Amino acid sequence: MTVLGSSSTSAPATRKKITGHVGFSNLPNQIRRKSFKDGFQLTVMVVGESGLGKTTLINTLFNSTICxxxxPLHPAADRPKTVAIENIQADIEENGVRLRLTVVDTPGFGDFVNNSKSWNPILEDIERRFEAYLSxxxxxxxxxxxxxxxxxxxxxxxxxxHSLKQIDIEFMQKLHHRVNLIPVIAKADTMTDEDIVDFKxxxxxxxxxxxxxxFQAPIYEDDDDESIFEAEEIARAIPFAIVGSSNAVRTRDGxxxxxxxxxxxxxxxxxxxxCDFGKLRQLLIRTNMEELREHTNDVLFEAWRTERLLAMGIAQDPTVFEEINPAERLREERVIHEAKLAKMEVAMKEVFREKVELQEQKLKQSEVELYARHKEIKDELNRQWEDLSKKKAQLESGSPDASRKKTFRA
Ligand SMILES: Nc1nc2c(ncn2[C@@H]2O[C@H](COP(=O)(O)OP(=O)(O)OP(=O)(O)O)[C@@H](O)[C@H]2O)c(=O)[nH]1
Ligand SMILES: [Mg+2]
Structure with a gap:
């Protein structure tokens, strides 16, 4: 068994052999079991002008009448005043795997005389869902x-x-930073193959x-060649040219x-x-459902959440989330350490200088005191010398004092 091991954050991972069975090779099975138990949640929204085949496509995708x-509205009938948001929920199961599918239909989009704000109710709905998750x-x-x-x-x-219409551009511009956009050419059977290539x-x-x-499906370099080829083919086919139908028909060859x-x-x-229906299904359901969910959570929701919290005045320290480069971290720590050492050296030098200065002062003081004492003794000696000299001179000159004898009583 081979494991990747690393003893420190900066050291590169090394391959090590371990003997015996530890058990983590069972992790994928644990996830699989949990996935079977919990099931999956997927919410797909369909947007487009009336009659372009949104409902038909959803039913074709999941091979059942979900919507x-x-x-069609009678031309004389009253039309709704705004885009409606309709949720259709279905629990579907395939080989024991459960999927809670929510289809969000948006009838009325592009149906009005003035479609300049058609995107607004849809954006609001997407943000309301973010809000519900955040709470x-x-x-x-x-x-x-x-x-x-x-x-x-x-x-x-x-x-x-021809090319994109104003309503298409406006919608996608307003929504692309809030949702994974997958553009499709509707009713592609009404166009020739050459026209489709030019239109794309x-x-x-x-x-x-x-x-x-x-939305760009990621291509994983370490996948097998067939998966990489498939992923590249899907990426090349965007915007998918779609034909929808749940009707069974007989071909000329039976x-x-x-x-x-x-x-x-x-x-x-x-x-x-x-048509590209198979590629759309592949991207949406078979290979990239998890990436769609991940991108929604990690990128789109996260960006909205940051904006939302900033608007509430809650700022987050971005440095907390910065990736740490171990070499850079070591360099920073060394610089901080060196600065600390230099500071300590200056402080120690200062203390030493103060002590030397104090000692010098003390020495100077003692010198002055010593000199003063020396002078005092010298003066005293001089004074005694003069006294003695005086007395000697008196004795020698025979002064009465000098002849006085000491008398002792018997
Ligand atoms: N030619 C062709 N017709 C299609 C296709 N998909 C759907 N239709 C037809 O277009 C008509 C409208 O389809 P719907 O799926 O109801 O369209 P919709 O976008 O849901 O329409 P609204 O719900 O009114 O917004 C139906 O008659 C479908 O049979 C397609 O790929 N090609
Ligand atoms: Mg419909």
Whole structure:
């Protein structure tokens, strides 16, 4: 068994052999068991002008009637005044894996005379879901968080063959930093293959021109060649040219497929030579559902959360989250240590100088005192000398004092 080991934060990981079975190779199975138990939550939003095939696509994706198509409105009927937000929830199961799917339909988008703010109710709904998640995170008892955030927004582009419309650009510009955008060309069976290639190129250049970010499925270098090839193929096909239909039709060669029948033949939904439906399904459900959820949580929600908390006046110290470079950290610590040493050296020198100065002063003081004492003794001796000299002189000169004898009584 091989493990990667590292003894310090800055040392590179080394490969080590361990003997015996530790048990962590079972981790994927634990996750698998937990996933079976908990199931998954996915929320997909569909946005696009009326009649572009949103409902049909959802039903085709999950191969069941999740949404019931709406009756087209009579031209004379009263139209709603704003975009509606409709949630359709379905618990679906495949090979024991449960998926709680929420489809957010947005009927009414682009239906008005003035569509300049059509994106607003949709943006508000996405942010309301962020808000609901944030308030769950802030609870003391959190339990299992219910994630109703929108993980992907499939945006339907009308198959005009020209370029993006103003409403498309505005919507994507307003929403791309809040949701994973997946643009699709609706009803691609109404266009020729060549027109689709040109239209895709024009859409991509429009997106770039307007600085719109769309969801990019990551390509993992360490995947096997087949997975890398598949991921690259999906990335190349964006914006997906979609055909939706849950109807079973018979092809000229007798096969029964999901598709749309025309006098000139059948457009097969699941045939990659006919449309990109399979690639969209691959990205949304088969290979990138986890990346969509991760990107929603780690990037989009996090950015919104930061803006929200900043607006509430709660600032966070970004340095706390900075990645630590061990070499840089060591260098910083060495500089701090050296500065500390230099400071201590200066302080010690100062103390030494003060002590020397004090000692010098003391010595000087003693010298002065010694000199004064010396002078005092010298003066005293001089004075005694003079006294004695005087007395000697008197004695020698025979003064009465000198002849006086001491008398003692018997
Ligand atoms: N040619 C063609 N027709 C389609 C396709 N998808 C759906 N339709 C048809 O377009 C019509 C509208 O489809 P819906 O799925 O109800 O469209 P919608 O976008 O949900 O419409 P609203 O709910 O009114 O906004 C139906 O008659 C569908 O059969 C497609 O890929 N190609
Ligand atoms: Mg619909």
């Amino acid at each position: 019931v198509p709406r009756e 769950q995170e802030h609870r003391v008892r959190r339990g299992k968080l219910v994630d109703s955030r929108v993980h992907a927004c499939v945006y339907f582009i009308q198959p005009t063959g 190129a024009r859409i991509l250049s429009d997106l770039e021109l307007h600085g719109i970010n769309i 096969r029964v497929v999901r598709g749309r029948a025309y006098p000139w033949g059948v457009v097969e939904v699941d045939n990659p030579a006919h």
